[in-house]
Amino acid sequence: MPSLGADMETGTLVEWLVKPGDFVKRGDIVAVVETQKGAIEIEVYQPGQIVQFLVDLHSKVPVGTPLALIRTEGEAKAAAPPPLAAAAAPMPAPPVIPQPAAAVMPPPARPPVPLPAAAGVAARKAASPAARRLAEERGIDLSAIAGSGPGGAITSTDVERHLAAAAPPAEAKRPLGLDLAAMRVAIAAAMARSKRDIPHYYLQHQIDVTPCEHWLAARNATLPPDGRLLIGALALKAVAVAIARFPAFNGFYRDNKFEPSAAVHVGVAIAIRGGGLTAPALHDADKLSLDDLMSGMRDLVQRTRAGRMRSSEMTDPTITVSSLGERGVEALYGIIYPPQVAIVGFGKVVTRPWVVDGAIEPRSVVTITLAGDHRVTDGHAGALFLAEIGKLLQEPEKL
Template identity: 35%
Template structure:
């Protein structure tokens, strides 16, 4: 007998309430094993692949790609009897498939354990004739959206285009081979069906959700909760850049990409020792300032999904080499959209590297729960006065925003000056 089990959407982060179904890795009729990846979802913090908690045969997908689902809602139905003897025999009898064909394609054939949420259009009530005619083609074209219960056939880039343009794939008949939806299909569906557009009225609308929604809310909460103060400092970082060149030939650093950001990260960790206030947090509910004896360093990263801030855990305990390796792994994972939600929580202080975009400086907004964020600007060749002479030097600008409830002007200035001194003369590190 079939032993149907529903798998509800879990909370893959800390208190997440919903997620969007990005891409199913299985379809009805597929056999699945424990810990097999069955679906990719997007939360407010990251893209996550979910493993199956049990083994069996997929009977129904209860959520469609592009659908936003609340945590706890069943998303897939699985028959825990992988042999499927009773269920398969019953399904074959209902469908009249005396030729032994088993319907395993999405949108085709009878369903065992079908949910009331997805009634089968035109399903036979009781008749000896087949519910659907048996066709010789191995992959029938997908049914229209009104059939329910199927996943539109489209490649991930096409799904992303549809998402960006606000197009529902379920309303599109694919023109590609086997009914696959193409980019042209999506763009055609996105084109207005109204009369010729009025000049100047060209626009597109994208739903506010996922990372963008979470980031927007966090920035609003931060901007209108913490009193921000921003200070600026221009630094001659020529000695730092010279040290970076020397490290390239050092045996310990030959296989490591030491970026200017790694030096900035090390400087922040060292400077925070002398000004622990920048590595604290404001607990409004408890009426307390919480000082951290560790640094979980956030690195703001621009990704195709929006701004994310993954953390380097215990960055203050790392050497320069370890920081360089951690930063390289962190940014690569973030750009691929594979940062785990847990890796984007509980930060204590953040660096935003605006210099990679050729930007000199800015006024960064604090991440909620933190009281300081450093903007690290582009390093440029500029005229600089050295020993009374104007000479070309490597120069960058730093900007520090801090929560004035926790960090006073003297403390913020001291921390920013210390970071600048360490970048201007890395040998000063031995004095910290």
């Protein structure tokens, strides 16, 4: 049972998407687990063959409990029987030593003993080769099956009918969904821990995003609605790229030390209708094109609001970005989600008087905020980080 967040202690296994004997590779979705945040699709990180399930469906178990056994490719080879050695050449028969004729005494004559019939031959039921092969594969005793073929012979259809009758009824799938009350409890626990354990500092920075709006208008003019970029994609990409220069904001604080992350997995804060909130990750956001980033954001929002998230998306975020601009809020000050060390907030784009080349002009301005962990960074580093994000947003065509 994976840990799907700092606030998760247990999970409930609600569905297996594989069966024993199946081969899986890294990234395959193998199960669905219900947590306080909803139904999470569990991905596998070890390629191999599913050997055995260790937890029954609808069992609630602690984080770290083994759910299944997987035989790796190396283990499968080790478990395979060694190839049979070539059959040994037959030993020559010992030479017969002739005896004198007078010394040969013939054995007493015995009546012939009839050989017993082969066990089970008389009782063996007639069956087609296909039926015998299927029964052998499934471990079925043919004597328990009534045949419908000529002379009462058992056909493969008879074996399949027997298997269907013996199979347990399919278990009805429990409907999955978001328990918003439980999610609120989980959020409260995580945020209380964050404010108790993490020494937050807050900064804000106003940025002229008029160049972004002009560039987006020109780019989106000829595109259909589902192919257009939103300014949120530019903001997300700017944060991801700025992280490369300021890696101290990208990683985790665990065991009294900071662990920087080589990958940039940006958590996207998503509001769920009814009051829930979660922040699944967009993996390698710094390497994605703007189109791929926009597509990934849409996919995350749709699946999250449907209550179908993936385990890697819940465990991997290295920094979180939140925005309440669409709600009309001009600035937000986030709470760091442990064990991360920073969260960046974007407010609403508003029109403000702005000095450009010595003249006052109406410009589109957005307020960016940073909540940082003072155990890892300070206000000086935070100010440079926000300034870098602003600089990148001045040249959207380079993102």
